[in-house]
Amino acid sequence: MPGHRVLTPTGARPDTASPRATARAVTDVCGLIGLGLAAPDAAPALEAVARDFQIRVTPAMLAAIGTPGDPVARQFVPSAAELEAGADTLPDPIGDLAHQPAPGLTHRYPDRVILHVTRTCDVYCRFCFRREVVGESGPLPEADLAAALAYIRATPAIREVILTGGDPLTLSPRRLRALFAEIGAIGHVEVIRIHSRGPVVAPERIDAALIAALRSVPVLYLVVHANHANELTPAACAALARLADAGVPLLAQTVLLRGINDSAGALADLFRALVRQRVTPYYLHHCDLAQGASHFRTTIAEGQQIMAELRGRLSGLCLPAYVLDIPGGFGKVPMLPGYVTETATGQYILRDHQGRQHAYRDPERQGLRPLAWASIAP
């Protein structure tokens, strides 16, 4: 609908009003200190963090930060807590490598694959579950992409190709079009899905050339990653409106993050704001066991309580599925009775889509021993 009115979240500040409006992304500790987002005496610890997982905050997200330490800042500004090893963490939390038939390709469920088309992102989220592999190394090498496409061609059960990364929308429209053409030529692939943070964190990317590339695919879904209503700046809302007006189906995924959105109020604001932008909340992910990200994890009981409160106050249109990726690569489990059984305080048995059982524990700081997750014979 051309001319659709762009609805912004209640209380959202215009981007231009930000005291931190910059033309360029901030990519180092010095830049964060200069903008008042990190304390000078924290520099040595933050430099150590940045050696393991780099920093990148776009102008759009700098504009969305109200005060240091607010729910947007915490997602992108590193903290010394990332240096804590966390006995319960894993380098490959959701087991991408356990199901890798070709470099850059994950085949976990029969009818769909994940193609990691690039390792670059517009921002580096401090809780990223792929933080061990995500960085500035750019697009998947041509030979690896060719091998991945050959596997998809040779596997007729695959109906859906999910492009992720990194962030696929950091690729140029020309490169995306070429990739879409290659995938589109595979007769058994019916759907392309893209997971991206781009429309929110780099809304200027959503231009006519990119939209034309997305529209070259007959059936394409774009899943936008957003975690707090404050991320939905006027520029982000305008980008989402351009996509919706162009007929691109929009879904959203959100990570449940301690200290950022772990309340029914914060999530209700976000999900309502997304629906106002014609984006349907799809998944609420329980935070994964990424190294250096333990401080972002809630307990399962906290997540279930929040979902129960949301169910009482939100339309079904605003309610995503709350899911956890079982460590080790056993797929997603909905956080529902029958799939999740609490056996003692903070200790659970998870049942995966094949009926296999896996032990799981809440974060260590809840007074429990370090996490010991393990598969159990059905």
Ligand code: SF4
């Ligand atoms: S945009 Fe996604 S892949 Fe990139 S750092 Fe954030 S969570 Fe990780």
